Amino acid sequence: MAGITGRRSRPILHLLLAAMVLLWTLPTLGLFVTSFRAGDAVRVSGWWTALAPATQSGMVRIAGDDTASGAVRSGSVLRPDQSGARITAFGVSSRDPDAFAAGQTAELPLGGQLTLHADGRYRLVTPDPAASGQRVFFAATMPPAFTFQNYFHVLSSEGLVGSLVNSALVAVPSTLLPLTLATFAAYALAWMRFPGRALLAVATVALMAVPLQMALIPVLRFYNFAGQALGLDTKSFLGIWLAHTGFGLPLAIHLLRAGMSAVPREIIEAARLDGASELRILIGIVLPLSLPVLAAFAVFQFLWTWNDIMVALVFLAPQEVLTARLVNLMGSRGGEWEVLAASTFVSLAVPLVVFFLFQRHVVRGAVAGIST
Numbered sequence: 001m002a003g004i005t006g007r008r009s010r011p012i013l014h015l016l017l018a019a020m021v022l023l024w025t026l027p028t029l030g031l032f033v034t035s036f037r038a039g040d041a042v043r044v045s046g047w048w049t050a051l052a053p054a055t056q057s058g059m060v061r062i063a064g065d066d067t068a069s070g071a072v073r074s075g076s077v078l079r080p081d082q083s084g085a086r087i088t089a090f091g092v093s094s095r096d097p098d099a100f101a102a103g104q105t106a107e108l109p110l111g112g113q114l115t116l117h118a119d120g121r122y123r124l125v126t127p128d129p130a131a132s133g134q135r136v137f138f139a140a141t142m143p144p145a146f147t148f149q150n151y152f153h154v155l156s157s158e159g160l161v162g163s164l165v166n167s168a169l170v171a172v173p174s175t176l177l178p179l180t181l182a183t184f185a186a187y188a189l190a191w192m193r194f195p196g197r198a199l200l201a202v203a204t205v206a207l208m209a210v211p212l213q214m215a216l217i218p219v220l221r222f223y224n225f226a227g228q229a230l231g232l233d234t235k236s237f238l239g240i241w242l243a244h245t246g247f248g249l250p251l252a253i254h255l256l257r258a259g260m261s262a263v264p265r266e267i268i269e270a271a272r273l274d275g276a277s278e279l280r281i282l283i284g285i286v287l288p289l290s291l292p293v294l295a296a297f298a299v300f301q302f303l304w305t306w307n308d309i310m311v312a313l314v315f316l317a318p319q320e321v322l323t324a325r326l327v328n329l330m331g332s333r334g335g336e337w338e339v340l341a342a343s344t345f346v347s348l349a350v351p352l353v354v355f356f357l358f359q360r361h362v363v364r365g366a367v368a369g370i371s372t
Contacts, residue, residue, distance in 0.1 A: 029047075030047040030048070031341050031344060031345065032345060033047040034338055034341040035150055035338065035341035035345050036146040036150065037050060037145075037147070037150075038081070038147055038149075038338065039336060039337075039338050040056055040142070041054050041056075041145065042337050042338045043337075044056050050144060050146075051144050052144065053141045053142060053143055053144065054142045055088075055139060055140070055142070056085070056139070056140050057097065057137070058137070058138055058139075059094075059097075059135060059136065060077045060135075060136050061134065061136075062075065062122070062124055062134045072123065072124070072125050073124040073126070074121065074123050075122060076120040076121050076122070077090075077116065077120050077122060077136055077138055078120035078140070082142070084142070084143040084145070085143070086102070086119070086141045087102040087116060087117065087118050087119070087120055087138050087139070087140050088101070088102055088118075088140065089101055089139045090102065090106070090116045090136060090137060090138040090139070091106070091136075091137045091138075092106050092108060092114060092134070092136060093109075094135075097137030097138075097139070098137070098139050100116070102117060102118040103116075103117055103118060104116075108126070108134065111126070111127045112125050112126040112127055113125045114134070116136065120140075122136065150338045150339055150341070150342035151342045153339060153342070154339060154343050154346060155346070160322065163321055163322045163325035164322055164346070164347075164350075166316075166320060166321045166322070167306055167322040167350075168350075169237055170237065170305055170308075170316070170321055171305040171306040172302075174240065174241050174244035174245065174248070174301070175298055175301045175302045177241060177244075177245040178244070178245045178248040178249050178252045178301060179297060179298055179301065181249060182248075182253045182256050183256060183282070183287070185253045185256075185257075186252075186257040186259075187256075187260055187278075187286060189201050189204075189257045190257045190261045191268055191278075191281075192278065204250050204253045204254055204257075205250070205254060207249075207250035208250040208251055208254060212247055212310075216243075216310070219243060219246065223239055223242065223243070223315075235315070235317060235319075236316075237316070239315040239316070240315040240316045243314075243315050244301075244304075244305050244308075244311060247311075248305075251297070251300075252301070255297050256290065256293055256297065258293070259290045259292070259293025259294075260286050260290050262290075263285070263286055263290065267285055268285070271284075271285055298358070299354060299355060303354070306322075306350065307323060307351070308321075308323065309321070309323040309327065312324060322346075322347045323347065326340075326343055326347060329343055
């Protein structure tokens with residue numbers, strides 16, 4: 001009966017998991033689609049309408065750079081990037097902007113005629129050959145269009161490349177340093193006998209509960225005092241490396257100790273009987289068997305340091321990491337969602353590549369750390 005009940009509950013569980021995945025995926029999908037859309041389309045329609053034609057309203061003033069022949073002027077109300085649009089209606093007054101259908105001729109209030117075709121071409125006949133400045137309101141249907149211009153604009157003129165390099169200079173050492181130190185500490189706690197080992201293990205778990213926000217300012221004051229005494233620059237990469245190393249060590253030691261403890265004791269004892277040193281056992285036996293846990297922590301630490309903004313603002317300012325640059329973009333480009341979406345996906349690219357490359361190790365390492 002229990003087996004039957006379990007089998008009946010599996011479809012419900014699968015549906016719940018699928019719903020959770022969908023809720024997490026939809027915002028990312030919307031951001032991805034928005035990053036390839038033009039700004040005009042983003043402002044008038046949602047990302048879910050990206051594959052459908054969009055209706056857009058506009059106004060242009062016929063100026064002197066249009067082709068003119070006597071009292072007749074001709075040109076187009078559409079920009080070059082709107083070549084696929086089709087005019088559906090137009091007007092010559094803001095009170096009635098869609099008074100005429102495309103192809104009709106409108107009588108102007110001050111005399112003259114205006115004909116606007118569906119492809120955007122117009123013909124303006126005025127009594128005064130020198131007249132210009134006639135306003136034309138129109139509604140157009142825009143075909144679905146996608147562009148890489150947002151990414152070109154971000155990478156070339158928004159300064160994200162420098163911030164991207166800064167984030168890499170922060171994340172890579174801030175991952176390798178705690179991983180290296182935690183490897184030795186975790187092996188000692190897992191396989192070496194010395195007084196106070198259990199107390200140190202408990203202290204490591206207790207340090208994981210210390211909020212980062214509470215420890216940040218004391219650590220900064222201590223670092224500034226030590227930096228001034230040693231003549232070090234207090235706003236440098238060294239400071240943020242040490243900060244991320246200190247905040248990441250408790251979790252690193254806990255996870256690696258749990259993973260290393262899962263190595264069969266018989267293998268360790270046999271190596272010791274053969275005369276292998278502790279360093280040789282660590283490098284030749286424990287590390288290869290603990291690779292999933294090492295990879296899991298490395299990915300978690302890299303994602304944390306790559307997406308961090310608070311520690312970077314405290315220890316690294318005025319140099320900007322990628323997240324800080326995105327915050328500034330949000331403030332200066334609050335209406336240009338397509339630029340913000342492209343900037344966000346530039347920042348997502350590296351963590352996504354790292355995660356998918358080590359996904360198998362992350363899952364195995366996380367399960368190993370929890371089960372032990």
